[in-house]
Amino acid sequence: MSDESAWEKLKSYTDARIALGRSGGSLPTSELLKFRKDHALAKDAVWTELDVKLLEREIEGLQLSIVKLSSQAADRLAYIKRPDFGRKLDQESIARIACFPKTEHDISIILADGLSAQAISLHAIPFLKEFLPTISAYSLAPICLVNQGRVAISDEIGELFSSKISIILIGERPGLSSPYSMGIYLTYNPKAGNTDEKRNCISNIRTGGLPYSYAAGKLAFLTSEALRLKLSGVNLKDTFDSQLLKNDNRKQ
């Protein structure tokens, strides 16, 4: 076996940055600059603002009503330094929701920038196109677009819209190898002050990560189970994968 092929084989087992070679003891130039390029992408992803206009057009294209909201974090810097600000709606947003008729809904769907606005720009709409047909039986509150939002802001929004379930699509903290990754959190009976064990999470939705169709199937499963059992979080057992497996076996 040649030197290269032994290392190539090792490399094929993992996404980790192994078998990089050395210049002296240090990183070869190509690897050093590759790392710096990946960090540049991740860093810019954190500081990029949500393209609200584009999302608005795309959501209207899906024949859905939409409301634009903001957290109490006035800008990106406040958002980064004060997570607590990103969990609460500002006064104007609360007033905007109050203008809607007081009706109950099954589901609130929320899109928030989180720590990677580009993850939402890239993945939210293609994901919704897969997901929405699976929940056509349920009533939907207007789709919310949130600037400078954290996961827990979905509690306040769901509560104000009297929704049984809040679903938030949010940009995840960029990893060096995954700058534009989207996460989804589902909470039954959303109420301000809920904690994380009340939520179910699907993460790593991105190119090279979880595909839209799989994530949509899983979220549809969690949604119907949460509505049926009237709960979410650690007590809602995620048996979606094992059911998939069963279905696959039946096919064979």
Place this chain on the structure above:
Amino acid sequence: MVYQHAVGNFNFTFPDLKTVLAKASPEKSGDQMAGLAAKSEQERIAAKLVLADLPLKHFLAEEIIPSEVDNVSQLIQDSFDAKAFEVIGHLTVGSFRDWLLDYKTDGEKIKQISPGLTPEMVAAVSKIMANQDLILVASKIEIVSKFRNTIGLKGNFSTRLQPNNATDDPKGIMASTIDGLMYGVGDAVIGINPASDSADATLKLLEMLDKLRQQYDIPTQTCVLSHVTTTLELINKNAPVDLVFQSIGGTEKTNSSFGFSLENLSEAYQAGLEMNRGTVGNNLMYFETGQGSAHSANAHHGIDQQTCEVRAYAVARKYNPFLVNTVVGFIGPEYLYDGKQVIRAGLEDHFCGKLMGLPMGCDICYTNHISADQDDMDNLLTLLGVAGCNFIMGVPGADDVMLNYQSTSFHDQLYIRQVLGLKRAPEFEEWLFKMGMTDQSGKILEAKSSHKLLSL
């Protein structure tokens, strides 16, 4: 007790010791978010001036969290060594700094008084020290720990091999491990952060690492960094547990939020000792800490994040640990905002840990939403190398694909060895040479594909 000092045209007063400590702290975003930080540079220096004049004895009279409500305070009280304190009992915080820097004060002298120091005294003196003071004094103190090899000898610098994998895939973990060993990484420990905390998954990883270690007779220790209660369960089933891991904090409420009690730690420590797996020593606890943990758990009692951190070292000290690792930049910008704050925190933690008598290492790291980059990590690595840090992490290409953060790489440890002439643990250094992976000076040799590690 009145705490006050005039600076400029203003007389600053502080209600109690914990406020003086918090206001004297170098700027940290976590203290600001908690409303504990100084509001101006003048207030900060006023608090430092108050602190410098405070007799060390005063720290024995004023508990910053009452021991009635916090068992870490109780532990601090119970473990205070009055005899060791006598040597420095007449000093103020300011003259204690002078004493530490004195040419006549060597590492042995510092180690003798160490059991007489409370974490609050240690935090206090660090707050009035410059970065170079933190480096200089730490470099005097040699803290050695032993299990299957010897860590922390002067002139030695060790690494944890961290072969994490997003799905705990055995082949992926083994590929990273072999790559790391070829760079001479892993004398502190080969340690995996598991993606799953289930006992079964942990056991599989433990068995895999133990098999590798035995097959090549590697003089090191392995660890799967699962929760202490999971580890205890596995020890009771005779799993091959070398080091017992737990993340710890400086208040009882922090530790409860981590899901363990001091009794759990004691029980796991005893169980580890009874396994008797160490060959050259029996230090076997592996603790991780980090400024901001008490604050993010809402468990800080109005204490600044650095003082909370040093209180965690009082917990660690009780269990004669093999490794104590401050994971300095993982917590996020709301606690340490940028490279400057991370670097200061890393130097503080290393100094305070060493002064408390601990085998301190540092996960020199950052996430992508803080204002720092790999150059900041290079700086901190160099400073900690000079300060005599016991160990750092070795992560493939500095990119942890499971925890999604950046740490120090296999290459980084080669850099620091080259510029500072630092060696690995002697037993491990000898093994690398025997395996044909290094030359006599410890320099890494070209990795041949015919090497037996690569055939694994």
